[in-house]
Amino acid sequence: QVQLVESGGGVVQPGGSLRLSCEASGFSLNNNFMLWVRQTPGKGLEWVGVLQTNGIDQFVADSVRGRFTISRDLSKNTVHLEMNSLRPEDTAVYYCAKGAGWVALYWGQGTLVSVSS
Amino acid sequence: EIVLTQSPGTLSLSPGERATLSCRASQTVTNDYLSWYQQKPGQAPRLLIHAASNRATGIPDRFSGSGSGTDFTLTISRLEPEDFAVYYCHQTAHPPLTFGGGARVEMK
Numbered sequence: 001q002v003q004l005v006e007s008g009g010g011v012v013q014p015g016g017s018l019r020l021s022c023e024a025s026g027f028s029l030n031n032n033f034m035l036w037v038r039q040t041p042g043k044g045l046e047w048v049g050v051l052q053t054n055g056i057d058q059f060v061a062d063s064v065r066g067r068f069t070i071s072r073d074l075s076k077n078t079v080h081l082e083m084n085s086l087r088p089e090d091t092a093v094y095y096c097a098k099g100a101g102w103v104a105l106y107w108g109q110g111t112l113v114s115v116s117s
Numbered sequence: 118e119i120v121l122t123q124s125p126g127t128l129s130l131s132p133g134e135r136a137t138l139s140c141r142a143s144q145t146v147t148n149d150y151l152s153w154y155q156q157k158p159g160q161a162p163r164l165l166i167h168a169a170s171n172r173a174t175g176i177p178d179r180f181s182g183s184g185s186g187t188d189f190t191l192t193i194s195r196l197e198p199e200d201f202a203v204y205y206c207h208q209t210a211h212p213p214l215t216f217g218g219g220a221r222v223e224m225k
Binding site: 037044045046047050059061062095100101102103104105107108109110 | 118150152154156161162163164167173205207209212213214215216217218219
């Protein structure tokens with residue numbers, strides 16, 4: 001069955017970088033849309049971005065454009081969210097999801113990122 | 118950017134009652150690419166409805182979605198104890214993809 005396991009979260013200072021990973025099992029990342037969604041503690045959901053099926057093209061939210069990049073490693077069946085120039089407002093639980101098109105169908109359990117000095 | 122506004126923010130109901138949640142978009146959601154998610158504390162969201170009215174696999178038929186264009190509705194025909202949760206609408210028609218602010222269904 002489809003399973004997604006995020007890792008790489010933690011505490012980082014403002015201006016720092018972090019790379020989140022999402023290891024997929026039960027399906028191949030090849031030819032699948034993969035999404036990242038975040039949720040500020042106690043608040044609502046915010047779409048971060050989507051990696052298209054070719055593994056190259058991507059759309060990201062305006063709030064992270066130029067700072068966050070999505071990539072994938074087919075050999076490890078893992079998708080990554082590279083986060084640079086982190087800000088306190090990036091503090092959130094980050095979820096990866098397998099898309100049916102752009103609809104997030106299967107979700108991981110999330111990993112917490114805290115940006116604080 | 119398409120802004121999604123959910124109402125009411127909180128719905129206080131009893132098991133067995135009907136819940137009606139609204140989601141209004143600031144512009145037309147092309148092809149009615151509007152989904153609904155349920156989220157319980159400490160859990161990831163779960164897809165209930167996609168393309169406005171299509172139930173996801175395994176979702177009970179007490180959940181139904183309707184609407185088109187800019188106005189969408191999620192209806193839970195008879196609330197079960199496990200349905201008390203937060204519900205989000207989400208449009209996937211145009212990037213940036215956006216979520217509504219959420220609506221809490223709480224037990225009266």
